[in-house]
Amino acid sequence: MSTFASTARAAKSSGSSAAPARADSGTRRRGLLRWLFVAPALAYMALFFGYPLIRNIVMSFQHYTPKTYFTGEAPFNGLDNWRAVFADELFAGSLWHTALFTLGSLLGQFTIGLALAVFFSRRFRLSGFVRAILLLPWLVPMVVSAVVWRRILDQDHGMLNSALHALGLTEGGVPWLNSPGVALLSAILVNIWIGIPFNMVILYGGLQEIPRELYEAASLDGASPWRTFRSVTLPMLRPVITVVLVLGFMSTVKILDLILALTSGGPADSTQTLGTVTYQLSFLQLDFGQGAVVGNVLILISAVFAVLYLRANRADFGKGN
Amino acid sequence: MKANSNRPRLRAAWNTTAALLILGVLLIPVYWMLNTALQPGSSVAATEWFPSSPSLENFDTAISSQGGSLLTSFVVALGAVAVCLALAAPAAYGLAQFGLRGGQGIVFTTLITQMVPGIVIANALYSAYAELGLVNSYLGLILADASLGLPFAIVLLRAFMVSIPSEVVEAAMVDGANRFTAFVRIVLPMSRNALITAGLFTFLFAWSDFMFALTLNTTDDVKPITLGIYQFVGAHVSDWGAVMATAVLSAVPAAILLVVAQKYISAGITGGSIK
Secondary structure, three states, rough: OOOHHHHHHHHHHHHHOOOOOHHHHHHHHHHHHHHHHHHHHHHHHHHHHHHHHHHHHOOOOOOOOOOHHHHOOOOOOOOHHHHHHOOOHHHHHHHHHHHHHHHHHHHHHHHHHHHHHHHOOOOOHHHHHHHHHOOOOHHHOHHHHHHHHHHHOOOOOOOHHHHHHHHHOOOOOOOOOOOOOOOOHHHHHHHHHHHHHHHHHHHHHHHHHHOOHHHHHHHHOOOHHHHHHHHHHHHHHHHHHHHHHHHHHHHHHHHOOOHHHOOOOOOOOOOOOOHHHHHHHHHHOHHHHHHHHHHHHHHHHHHHHHHHHHHHHHHOOOOOO | HHHHHHHHHHHHHHHHHHHHHHHHOHHHHHHHHHHHHHHOOOOOOOOOOOOOOOHHHHHHHHHHHHHHHHHHHHHHHHHHHHHHHHHHHHHHHHHHOOHHHHHHHHHHHHHHHOOHHHHHHHHHHHHHHHOOOOOHHHHHHHHHHHHHHHHHHHHHHHHHHHOOHHHHHHHHOOOOHHHHHHHHHHHHHHHHHHHHHHHHHHHHHHOOOOOHHOOOOOOOOOOOOOHHHHHHHHHOOOOOHHHHHHHHHHHHHHHHHHOOHHHHHHHHHHHHHOO
């Protein structure tokens, strides 16, 4: 507060030639001027978020071929793209993989993140330091993490199999990324590892907001730690939990980087997701129309969860304006 | 009595030990990245557990083949930060202080844009870029990467600027400054911390971007490090030492920011997502 006040004072004394404040002749102009602050960002968002959303819908009804970018021709073809995509087994598979990947990732990230958040809420030395360093996996580019994991999970020369073998836990090497039955699970494990820090930090922040008195009251009532966690911590944490899960969902459902660098969607398409299929259709097969269809499905799924997010955030809109 | 006073301290020591253990387990991949990078010639054979004779040879290879990509990433990320803050700061101020009609709707829309999947944007953007000649250009990638940080920056900056008392700006305007000069001279310096946080995150988002780099470039003219390492793995799968050295180099900005700007990072994570 004192800095605000002193800045105000400094601002007042610095301008010695105080021009008389213009009367409301310029009210309308001032109203326009105010919009100028917001207009560039609005224009940008219209171009980089609004336009792609609309263009994607249009594109999903157009026939794109590798030749389109030479001839500029992408004739409308009705529902052909939609039919082709929905008839494709790859699409059905990717829908299923995306669901498994998202569910598994969120479950793992959230549970471990919450456990760590609760643990780090205790007071002990180095708690803050360790919490800070734990953020590293989340801050490193996801492609880079995926590349490192690809080496660790290598069947013949990977660290994980060497370690398991040295501990006498496995006989031969586990085909982490080479077997259609295991690859998706491996991708989920890697994504859990990437997501733990984010979950931990946000949930930790939420835990600090819970009033101490509630815990004191619970301990006076003789509640067990588990009971306290269930009856005090979880209900008080609910808004934060919603935000964490919805944000996690948003970033997981559209996954692309991780899969491409880890498995390229393979083996035998066992790790194809909606994101990788969109990429494959549009940018490898140059069928942007069919890619747009899958993209639209992705948007539809995201939209449902956007509603959840906005509900969780509704309290914020009361503030300020 | 004595035993009682010792118990909390003992428990705290146990907690510290457990915390370090957790840290050790979760950072094994980071260790492995460093370990592999420091062992030259660990190409096909299994890597040793410890770098018994560490060498920086792999880093030489990494820099000579990926140094240009690191520079590209740096330029693109800085450009994205500049574009993002130039758009977000005035907008956030307008939304926080002007009581614009429809302002709430704009904040609402900003929140929604955070959820548009990047691949969908890339899908439509590629066609537009092809028509505008922006494919394979720095400007094109910078503009696209700015979208990764913009909604976050607007929400974060607005949340901060709401708390700036309007009298401060009005006082300056009484003294003859127009609204824009007042914004530049008074609001921006006051919002320094929030601007740094928003800028840092935009930098990290742009530095980490892979999707736009992959989809909006068809040649090697503009090749950020994320795309570089991806192609590097595809082509040189045998030289894992050099790949890991590249990985280490591309993780450096994150590591530096984590040490130097820790308070801004935690402020950003909590501020941007919850508020």
